[in-house]
Amino acid sequence: MKIQGLGKYVHMKRLCSPEGHFNMLALDQRPPIFNIIEKIKKRKFKYSEVVECKKIISSSLMQFSTAILMDPYFSIPNILNTVKNKGLIITLEDHKFKEISKGRLSKRIDKWSVEKIKKIGGDAVKVLVWYRPDANSNSIQHQKKFVEIIGKECEKFNIPFLLELLVFPFKNDPNHTSKYQEHNLKKTDHVIESVYEFSKNKYKVDIFKVECPVHSYDLDHKNISKKTKQAFRDLSIATNKKPWVMLSAGMKKNTFFKCLNLAYSNQASGYLAGRSIWKEAFDHYPNLNRIKNELNKSSSNYMKKINKLTKLKAKSINIFLNDHLTIKQPKNFLHNFKKF
Numbered sequence: 001m002k003i004q005g006l007g008k009y010v011h012m013k014r015l016c017s018p019e020g021h022f023n024m025l026a027l028d029q030r031p032p033i034f035n036i037i038e039k040i041k042k043r044k045f046k047y048s049e050v051v052e053c054k055k056i057i058s059s060s061l062m063q064f065s066t067a068i069l070m071d072p073y074f075s076i077p078n079i080l081n082t083v084k085n086k087g088l089i090i091t092l093e094d095h096k097f098k099e100i101s102k103g104r105l106s107k108r109i110d111k112w113s114v115e116k117i118k119k120i121g122g123d124a125v126k127v128l129v130w131y132r133p134d135a136n137s138n139s140i141q142h143q144k145k146f147v148e149i150i151g152k153e154c155e156k157f158n159i160p161f162l163l164e165l166l167v168f169p170f171k172n173d174p175n176h177t178s179k180y181q182e183h184n185l186k187k188t189d190h191v192i193e194s195v196y197e198f199s200k201n202k203y204k205v206d207i208f209k210v211e212c213p214v215h216s217y218d219l220d221h222k223n224i225s226k227k228t229k230q231a232f233r234d235l236s237i238a239t240n241k242k243p244w245v246m247l248s249a250g251m252k253k254n255t256f257f258k259c260l261n262l263a264y265s266n267q268a269s270g271y272l273a274g275r276s277i278w279k280e281a282f283d284h285y286p287n288l289n290r291i292k293n294e295l296n297k298s299s300s301n302y303m304k305k306i307n308k309l310t311k312l313k314a315k316s317i318n319i320f321l322n323d324h325l326t327i328k329q330p331k332n333f334l335h336n337f338k339k340f
Contacts (some may be wrong), residue, residue, distance in 0.1 A: 003336050007158030008206060009324040012243075012317070013271055015067040015087035015160075020316030022207075022270025023307050024087070025065035027054055029077055030095040031180050032250070036282050050247050051078045051178055054125040056288060058082060058276050060295035064303040069272060070110055076120070089162060090122040092150065097130060099178060103139020104130035104172045106146050114153035124160040124207070125150065130168045133193045144197075151204030156340060162272075164209035164247060165194045176247075182249045188213050189233045192238045197241035208244040209272050210235060212259050215249045219258045229262065236266040243269050243317050248276030253302050260306060264313035273308065277303060282323070 016022055033053050037045040051074050058079050062068055067087030076090065092112060098105040106129050117125050127150055131143050135272045147163065155163035167186040169176045175184050191213045198205055212219070213231040236244070248271070249258045256276040262267075281294035287339050327333055 002337060003327065003333070005155070005158065006325070006327075006337070008160050009321055011087075011158075012160050012206065013321055013325070014123045015089065015271075016317060016321075017066045017311070019114055019311055020269070020318035020321065021310045021314045022067065022243075022272065023065050023303075023310055024067040024069060024245065025061055025277070025303075026069045026247075026271040026272055026274030027058055027079070028091040029180070030074070031073060032275060032279075035179070036285055040285055047074070050074045051130075051283070053285075053289070055079060056292055057295065061278065061299060061303060062086060064300060064307060066270075067123065069274075072109060072117075073162075080120075087123045088121060089124040089126050090117045090120075091126050091128075092117065093127045093129070095180075096134070099171060100139060101123060101136065103135040103142075104168055105139060105142050106130060114150060114159065116155040118159045119287075122159065124162045126162045126164065126209070127152050128164040128166060129198075131165050131194045131198075132167045132190045133197070134190065135170075144203075147198060147203050147205075151202075153185060154206070155204050158340075159334065160206040161204055162207040162209055163198055163203070163205045164228040164272075165191075165198065166211055167191055167194065178293045182211070182329065183214060184215070186211075186215060188234075192231070192234050196238040196240075199238060199242055201239060201288075208239050208242055209247050210239075210244055211247055212235065212250055212251075214257050216259070219251075219255050219262075224258070224262065232262045232266045236268070243320065245270045245272045247271075248273035250275035250279055252276070253280075257309065258308060260309055261313070264309070267315045269315045269317050271306065273306075 017335035033050055034045045034226055037049050069089040071091045092108055094107050094109045107242055114125050129147055149162050167190045169181050169183050175278050213235045214228050218228050246260055248336055278299050281291045281299055
């Protein structure tokens with residue numbers, strides 16, 4: 001263990017259950033919540049309306065999570081004071097991206113940084129990167145550099161780097177959309193090759209948040225195919241033994257449960273999910289009482305269900321953490337541990 005990286009693993013421990021599993025609730029969504037409001041209101045969302053949605057989700061479901069993922073614009077200023085004994089993951093990437101021919105270019109939220117996330121008490125930096133290995137060279141190089149720079153900053157400030165990778169449709173692809181949803185024509189190889197690339201040590205990723213390596217409708221068949229099972233095995237190998245969790249991409253509850261089962265059979269250590277847990281409740285928007293009732297019943301029961309599955313089947317990271325938190329030559333600790 002490199003003693004200068006000690007802080008990363010202290011933070012990672014705060015994100016986990018005592019059993020070493022990640023039961024993490026995503027509350028950083030921006031366009032998906034904007035869309036809910038605008039579809040019903042028939043106008044642009046208001047800041048207060050977005051905050052209202054995030055508050056009702058967090059107040060109903062936070063208790064079932066080990067950590068919560070927040071954005072710095074809507075969530076942190078309005079919900080941070082309600083977080084109790086939970087790990088805190090904070091988003092760095094802007095939800096707006098530049099779309100070019102056969103590529104997307106990510107950027108940070110304006111006036112936001114790894115240093116600021118560390119300074120306000122964040123336990124991890126989360127970055128979503130749109131990536132596919134067949135994108136044009138400008139896009140690939142931009143995204144690689146984007147991740148590499150953030151990884152170095154996370155190492156400097158001793159804070160875990162949680163990287164989310166999503167395959168996306170090109171501008172001229174059939175059914176193109178810029179919405180945050182599963183790409184209808186995604187290829188398993190693209191998902192796996194993307195994870196493989198960013199598992200290289202130069203990117204300094206500590207935790208992967210990965211999408212299902214096959215399209216989610218492949219999980220709805222009565223019998224899971226050998227090809228699908230192999231895809232999950234290949235995905236696990238691609239992480240290069242780094243801890244990884246599943247994202248939900250708004251799947252149906254039963255589908256995401258199946259996805260977690262497959263992931264846990266292949267060394268995943270938990271989930272970081274949002275819409276699959278709470279989106280159905282917002283079918284009742286703008287009736288906040290009905291939404292809250294649905295969150296307190298169906299969504300809460302679902303989180304209990306996937307938490308139970310996680311505890312039974314997910315890979316614990318406790319041994320991994322213990323290895324990194326065990327300090328060799330403790331008598332020399334003060335001398336060897338350096339400042340930033």
